[in-house]
Amino acid sequence: MRTETIPVVVVGGGSAAFEAAVAAKQAGAPRVVMLEKAPEPEFGGNARFSHTGFRWVFSGADEVRRFLPELDDQTFQKLHLPAYSAEQFTADLQRVTRGRINKELADVMVQQSNAAMHWMRELGIKWEIDSHVMIDGRYYFEPGLVIHPVGGVGGGLGQLMQWREIATRMEIEIRYESRVKQLIGNDRRMEGVAVSDANEEYDIHTGSLILCAGGFQANPEMRARYLGANADLMKVRGSRHDTGEVLMMALALGCKASGHWQGAHATPIDSTFPDVEIGSKANRYGYPYSITVNSLGQRFFDEGEARHSYTYAKTGWAVLGQPGAVAYQIYDQKTIPLLGTRYEFSTPIVANRIDELAGKIGVERAVLDHTVKEFNNAVRKDVPFDPTKLDGKCTEGITPKKSNWASPLDQPPYWAYSITGGITFTFGGLQINESAQVLNTSGNPIRGLYASGDIVGLFFHNYPSCTGQTRNVVFSRLAGRHAAAQGL
Numbered sequence: 366m367r368t369e370t371i372p373v374v375v376v377g378g379g380s381a382a383f384e385a386a387v388a389a390k391q392a393g394a395p396r397v398v399m400l401e402k403a404p405e406p407e408f409g410g411n412a413r414f415s416h417t418g419f420r421w422v423f424s425g426a427d428e429v430r431r432f433l434p435e436l437d438d439q440t441f442q443k444l445h446l447p448a449y450s451a452e453q454f455t456a457d458l459q460r461v462t463r464g465r466i467n468k469e470l471a472d473v474m475v476q477q478s479n480a481a482m483h484w485m486r487e488l489g490i491k492w493e494i495d496s497h498v499m500i501d502g503r504y505y506f507e508p509g510l511v512i513h514p515v516g517g518v519g520g521g522l523g524q525l526m527q528w529r530e531i532a533t534r535m536e537i538e539i540r541y542e543s544r545v546k547q548l549i550g551n552d553r554r555m556e557g558v559a560v561s562d563a564n565e566e567y568d569i570h571t572g573s574l575i576l577c578a579g580g581f582q583a584n585p586e587m588r589a590r591y592l593g594a595n596a597d598l599m600k601v602r603g604s605r606h607d608t609g610e611v612l613m614m615a616l617a618l619g620c621k622a623s624g625h626w627q628g629a630h631a632t633p634i635d636s637t638f639p640d641v642e643i644g645s646k647a648n649r650y651g652y653p654y655s656i657t658v659n660s661l662g663q664r665f666f667d668e669g670e671a672r673h674s675y676t677y678a679k680t681g682w683a684v685l686g687q688p689g690a691v692a693y694q695i696y697d698q699k700t701i702p703l704l705g706t707r708y709e710f711s712t713p714i715v716a717n718r719i720d721e722l723a724g725k726i727g728v729e730r731a732v733l734d735h736t737v738k739e740f741n742n743a744v745r746k747d748v749p750f751d752p753t754k755l756d757g758k759c760t761e762g763i764t765p766k767k768s769n770w771a772s773p774l775d776q777p778p779y780w781a782y783s784i785t786g787g788i789t790f791t792f793g794g795l796q797i798n799e800s801a802q803v804l805n806t807s808g809n810p811i812r813g814l815y816a817s818g819d820i821v822g823l824f825f826h827n828y829p830s831c832t833g834q835t836r837n838v839v840f841s842r843l844a845g846r847h848a849a850a851q852g853l
């Protein structure tokens with residue numbers, strides 16, 4: 366069997382891999398090779414299906430303007446762009462992970478998010494405005510989430526195509542259909558990888574290996590093993606190629622595990638979409654303006670706890686815990702205009718009366734009628750409804766409470782959407798340090814081994830939306846730079 370020698374090797378073909386490869390080449394690595402398991406038409410991992418919004422620290426409209434040079438002034442003036450501070454980002458991470466996120470790594474991500482975004486902009490990545498709601502002619506965004514890379518459905522493929530162009534220009538070699546089947550080295554020093562491609566098996570000897578092979582969300586056996594009962598049956602929002610074998614090889618080698626191994630990002634999605642590679646069209650994130658009931662006709666969580674960007678990654682789990690793993694979001698004519706364009710990819714179930722709607726979705730009529738009446742009576746009438754902020758318009762005297770945007774269902778026709786929970790990525794992964802070096806079980810860095818992306822274990826319980834892409838670019842940039850310096 367032949368052996369090649371390559372200074373920097375990146376495992377994976379998603380956004381974390383491209384960012385690491387480009388950073389390594391830019392930092393002077395003479396040769397960088399990316400090994401992507403997927404065939405070329407399917408390259409790109411989860412990012413291919415992603416919306417690719419980025420959460421980052423910025424100072425306000427003037428700074429965002431630099432990312433949107435082609436947007437006309439008239440439209441730009443309509444964007445509501447308050448600053449998003451490092452303190453806000455840190456507080457968001459700490460709150461939703463219930464204080465469990467590694468503080469040093471969180472600080473690196475927060476503090477370097479701004480520089481990483483400008484790095485991408487300077488490399489030539491083009492941007493457009495992110496999801497928003499239009500109210501009185503103004504565009505309102507989720508805090509910290511205002512732009513994503515241009516192009517492609519949902520932006521994901523657009524980002525990847527831009528990265529691939531940059532990588533190709535920098536003479537980074539991308540090998541498709543090249544599965545890493547073994548890591549060569551030990552828990553002190555990484556020496557290379559064994560690769561299997563369409564034609565042959567060969568080894569690569571390297572001084573720096575960067576693991577960007579994603580999570581294990583597309584592996585039903587591992588989902589069942591780590592995430593619990595019936596997790597093998599979950600629908601997968603992203604790539605079929607994220608099957609976790611590189612993560613397992615790294616653990617077998619003596620790398621340290623971190624993150625929430627029974628945790629994963631799982632969101633409410635349309636229940637009628639396919640089982641895998643669903644993408645963002647199925648996202649059903651309007652629930653803060655709805656009531657959501659299970660197939661028994663009962664509410665089961667606080668739909669208005671916070672903005673969807675702080676609750677959606679755990680709400681999929683709430684739905685999966687219901688009978689049959691399905692639920693129904695119910696809206697009236699007052700809130701339907703707030704749903705956003707993705708709802709256009711589903712056909713609502715429509716009825717003029719709640720009991721009629723119950724019949725159509727297969728829920729006991731008397732129970733749904735009771736749930737809606739009880740909810741409507743519990744809504745505080747003295748607080749105005751305001752979707753531009755946490756409005757405090759809550760319910761009183763019912764369980765579960767709805768904490769914000771509690772609007773009585775009283776303007777028919779009523780629309781219902783059938784939802785389930787879809788898994789996005791897993792939270793259990795490898796422990797890295799502030800230079801993106803992978804640690805061994807003694808807590809020491811393994812020479813020549815780096816990691817970034819979903820293969821890193823960072824999150825617990827929940828996740829502030831669009832932190833995945835930010836984590837990717839921050840730690841990939843660090844990994845690439847250190848890997849280039851390490852050499853052979």
Ligand SMILES: Cc1cc2nc3c(=O)[nH]c(=O)nc-3n(C[C@H](O)[C@H](O)[C@H](O)COP(=O)(O)OP(=O)(O)OC[C@H]3O[C@@H](n4cnc5c(N)ncnc54)[C@H](O)[C@@H]3O)c2cc1C
Pocket residue numbers: 376377378379380381382400401402403408409410411412413414415416417418419420543544545546577578579580602603604606607608609610611643644645789790817818819820830831832833834835837
């Ligand atoms: C529908 C959807 C929407 C999302 N929206 C957002 C968003 O708006 N903002 C955000 O921040 N995040 C979002 N995410 C999450 C985000 O896309 C992921 O966190 C991110 O893409 C992970 O990047 P990665 O490079 O680590 O992994 P991936 O992009 O999954 O890439 C892993 C790569 O490793 C390859 N691979 C696997 N095993 C091997 C092997 N043995 N040998 C060689 N290669 C291998 C795979 O083929 C793949 O190319 C979304 C995800 C989905 C699915």
